Amino acid sequence: MASLLRSITATSVNRPVSSVDEVLHSGPRDSVSPRAHYEKFWSWLLAQSPESLDRARTEADLFFRRVGITFNVYGDEAGTERVIPFDLIPRILPANEWQALDRGLRQRVMALNRFIHDIYHQQDILRAGIIPKELVLRNSQYRAEMQGVNVPRDIYAHISGIDIVRAGKGEFYVLEDNLRVPSGVSYMIEDRKAMMRLFPQLFSLHRVAPVEHYPDMLLKHLRSVAPDNIGEPTVAVLTPGSYNSAYFEHAFLAQQMGVELVEGQDLFVSEERLYMKTTRGPRRIDVLYRRIDDDFLDPQIFRADSALGVHGLMKAVRAGRLTVCNAPGTGVADDKSIYPYVPEMIRFYLGEEPLLANVPTYLCRKPDDLAYVLDHLDELVVKETQGAGGYGMLVGPCASREELERFRGLVTQRPENYIAQPTLALSTCPTFVASGVAPRHIDLRPFVLSGAEISIVPGGLTRVALREGSLVVNSSQGGGTKDTWVLQD
Secondary structure (H helix, E strand, C coil): CCCHHHHHHHHHHHCCCCCCCEEECCCCCCEECCHHHHHHHHHHHHHCCHHHHHHHHHCCCHHHHCCCCCCECCCCCCCCCECEEEEEEEEEEEEHHHHHHHHHHHHHHHHHHHHHHHCCCCCCHHCCCCHHHHHHHCCCCCCHHHHCCCHHHCCCCCCEEEEEEEEEEEEEEEEEEEEECCHHHHHHHHHHHHHHHHHHHHHHHHHHHHHHHHHHHHHHHHHHHCCCCCCCEEEEECCCCCHHHHHHHHHHHHHHCEEEEEEEEHHEEECEEEECCCCCCCCCCCCCEEECCHCCCCCCCCCCCCCCCCCHHHHHHHCCCCCEEEECCHHHHHHCCCHHHHHHHHHHHCCCCCCCCEECCEECCCCCHHHHHCHHHHHHHECCCCCCCCCEEEEEHCCCCHHHHHHHHHHHCHHHHEEEEECCCCCEEEEEEEEEEEEEEEEEEEEECCCEEEECCCCCEEECCCCCCCCCCHHHHCCCEEEEEEEEE
């Protein structure tokens, strides 16, 4: 008990300089106490023995292995399939903080959907000069094939994963928008199941908003965007197959929604309608929740060598007889070169001030920004505009001289492919690691569903950078997850 208390107390004393700790704050004479919304949990935690927590951690690992909650790491020669690390200390958000986040997320996703519809129709925001035309129309994620195509309810990003960080003096910032095929929601649900299984007594001490109903909510939203005049729409989940890094999630969501999990080879298009092959004959699909990238959707339109998609799928979309979620061409709105303009989108389309702030961003395609980035490379985080999963990124303060020089060459050669941001001191949360309890940086990915209405399951997926000092929370880069609690009072 004493060793656990010393370890926990050290998390506040030893946390990274300028980082806000989500759980603990320092008082007079270096005293440490939990924040108000953590008091009950902290009292419970201090009453636990290190041995009981070690047993719980072992049981959690066995639970995830038994259920098969894995992810794949591409290029890992030691074996690609891993169980995602899970931490026992939850991230807790008080009701008032979540309410503010909820309002800001709804506003942001509404504006992003308006933007995507606009660029594939009137292009008012481009004509107004608010966003440079070439930044959109020459973007590799812009799909000319969607120009003039109407989609149900004018919604393109049906499932959005918005990455949120806390930094500075405790303010929330949007780090990036994930609108193509955002993943991680299955970990959010399974993390909650694990915590309820391991520590049921905690949920009698706290009124925690539920997340288990997400699959039902998702199915309702998918059905609400079916083509017109479809009484009982059929929904299916399209996966690239079992070797995909998020295949567990594809299978999990299909099973939880009670819909078919299909691959491209299971589908065909006839008379501009999509059908699934079954032992009882063809079955029409009205809404396809795709988990493959645009390039692989339709070999007739995009990559001709794709074996993952369906010939003629875009004909069904353009004919208004199939809804693809998220819609083809949505990725242009989550390109990192478009991200800096989202606050202006909110002002332009909604006539409102943004409720959630962006991280200040340098666009390397701009000569002045490029000069600043090259002069301050060791202070900044540099990202590829098309990068994802923590790849193609430089964290300047943690980089070696060789890494800095390599990125200097990459940015100089293709400046339009990069953005840069200040190195934020992301908030930390006490986390069980090999050496005991220590502060680790975290972010939050809430999942926003857009259909007949906008819905958000309270909380989201909290990701934690398990390596000491690391700011990269992605599972592919050694990150783990925590359960996220939103308190209802």
